[in-house]
Amino acid sequence: MDNVSIVGIDLAKRSFQLHGAGADGSVLFRKKLSRPQLISFLSKLPSCIIAMEACATSHHWGREIGKLGHDVRLIPPVYVKPFVKRQKNDANDAEAIAEAASRPTMRYVSVKSSEQQAQGMVFRTRDLFVRQRSQLVNALRGHLAEYGAVVGQGMVQFRRMIANFDETAAGLPGPVQTLCQAYIEQIVLFDERIKVLDHEIKRRAKTDEATSRLMTIPGIGPMCATTIQAFAPPMEEFSNGREFAAWCGLVPRQKSTGGRQILGRTSKMGQRDIRRLLITGAMAVIRWAMRKGPPPGSWLAKMLARKPRMLVATALANKLARTVWALTTKKEIYRIPPLAA
Numbered sequence: 001m002d003n004v005s006i007v008g009i010d011l012a013k014r015s016f017q018l019h020g021a022g023a024d025g026s027v028l029f030r031k032k033l034s035r036p037q038l039i040s041f042l043s044k045l046p047s048c049i050i051a052m053e054a055c056a057t058s059h060h061w062g063r064e065i066g067k068l069g070h071d072v073r074l075i076p077p078v079y080v081k082p083f084v085k086r087q088k089n090d091a092n093d094a095e096a097i098a099e100a101a102s103r104p105t106m107r108y109v110s111v112k113s114s115e116q117q118a119q120g121m122v123f124r125t126r127d128l129f130v131r132q133r134s135q136l137v138n139a140l141r142g143h144l145a146e147y148g149a150v151v152g153q154g155m156v157q158f159r160r161m162i163a164n165f166d167e168t169a170a171g172l173p174g175p176v177q178t179l180c181q182a183y184i185e186q187i188v189l190f191d192e193r194i195k196v197l198d199h200e201i202k203r204r205a206k207t208d209e210a211t212s213r214l215m216t217i218p219g220i221g222p223m224c225a226t227t228i229q230a231f232a233p234p235m236e237e238f239s240n241g242r243e244f245a246a247w248c249g250l251v252p253r254q255k256s257t258g259g260r261q262i263l264g265r266t267s268k269m270g271q272r273d274i275r276r277l278l279i280t281g282a283m284a285v286i287r288w289a290m291r292k293g294p295p296p297g298s299w300l301a302k303m304l305a306r307k308p309r310m311l312v313a314t315a316l317a318n319k320l321a322r323t324v325w326a327l328t329t330k331k332e333i334y335r336i337p338p339l340a341a
Contacts, residue, residue: 004028006049007042008098010090011057017090021098030091043068051101053077053093054109062111074109075100110233119204119230123223123273126197133190140183147172162188201226216334217323219281219316224274228324231271235329241322248275250318266314275317282316283309 003022010017016038020029033041038061042050047069052058054074062072075097083096100106112120137158141151149168151161161168162184169177205211205222214225238244245251249270252263268275285300286309294301299319303312327334 001028001044002046004045004048006051006098006101007045008094008096008101009038009050009052009061010094010097011052011055011061012090015090017094019091019094019098021102025099025102027095030094032090039064039068042070045070047071049073049101051075051097053080053097058109059112059117063114066111072111073101073106074111075106076109079106110237116230119226122197122200122204123227123230126194126201127273129190129194129197133187133194136183136187136190140180140187143176143180143183144168147176158187210328213327213331213333214324217320217327218334219285219320220278220324221281224277224281227273227277231274235325238325241325244325245318245321247271248278248317248321250275250278250314250321278317278320279313282313282320285316286313 001020004020005023006021008019008021010019014035016033016035018029018031018033018041019027020031022028031041042065048071050065050070051073052061052075054076058074062074066072080093080096080100083099084092085096086092137155141158144151149172151158151168165180165184169180172180202222205215205226208226208229211222211225211229214220214228215222232244232247235244238247242251246267247270249266249268249272251267253265253267255262255264286304289300289304290309294304300312300316303315307315323334326332
């Protein structure tokens with residue numbers, strides 16, 4: 001046990017498979033432990049590298065194991081898969097994790113704090129409530145359409161229907177009116193819960209200095225800023241803004257070979273929530289520019305003149321990601337760039 005250099009742990013709900021390896025890669029032990037036994041066993045080991053796949057529970061275990069003095073490293077599962085030998089089982093998975101952690105060029109996921117996970121839970125909960133509300137709205141619109149009552153798309157049109165539901169329900173059978181009322185009560189309940197979460201997100205955005213700094217960027221509001229703080233790793237881990245944009249999946253997919261550079265569509269590899277919000281913010285900037293007119297001679301004006309709006313939105317989202325990296329690392333606020341002469 002004193003010669004252990006790397007321990008790979010295959011996480012589960014109740015049983016954990018451990019693979020201990022020495023500095024030369026030799027196998028020192030293979031153990032299967034229950035949940036209560038894990039911390040007790042690791043506390044008896046000398047300080048070493050503890051590697052796990054980055055998953056839902058890995059951040060909790062990373063914090064707890066880190067308190068014991070070990071070097072915790074979380075590896076994306078896609079980087080562990082190539083090291084699995086033949087059959088897939090817990091023992092082979094733990095060995096693959098230890099093997100992947102021994103590679104000097106391996107990339108890791110930072111262990112999140114409990115505060116970061118709390119911010120992420122707020123966003124995930126709001127996103128779930130919005131999707132469930134949309135399901136209820138679409139279901140009710142479909143049921144009403146079967147009786148000739150057509151409601152326009154969008155929450156604005158739907159809320160108008162709710163305000164005048166007595167007129168809409170005049171020609172509906174009694175059981176249908178009762179069921180429609182049940183739908184409306186659930187939708188109103190989700191509306192109230194979403195508003196509460198919106199206020200919580202705005203409150204956190206105002207009180208956090210880093211989040212307030214990001215909100216000075218056009219196209220980034222409280223939702224996008226808090227999501228970046230919750231899901232993105234420390235910006236110091238990226239050497240430049242392009243690496244952060246690539247981490248978000250906002251760069252072209254490469255299929256280069258033989259010295260010939262071949263770029264395809266957007267890779268979409270990385271954190272999809274941040275990518276989605278950055279593109280949504282970029283579309284908001286483009287819509288504002290289409291109504292008010294972009295600054296003459298600006299990059300946005302030149303792009304809109306010769307490219308489709310969705311392509312411009314993706315390119316602008318890439319620029320937003322780079323700007324986020326720059327403002328976070330330099331601790332500055334956004335300044336409007338001067339126009340070229």
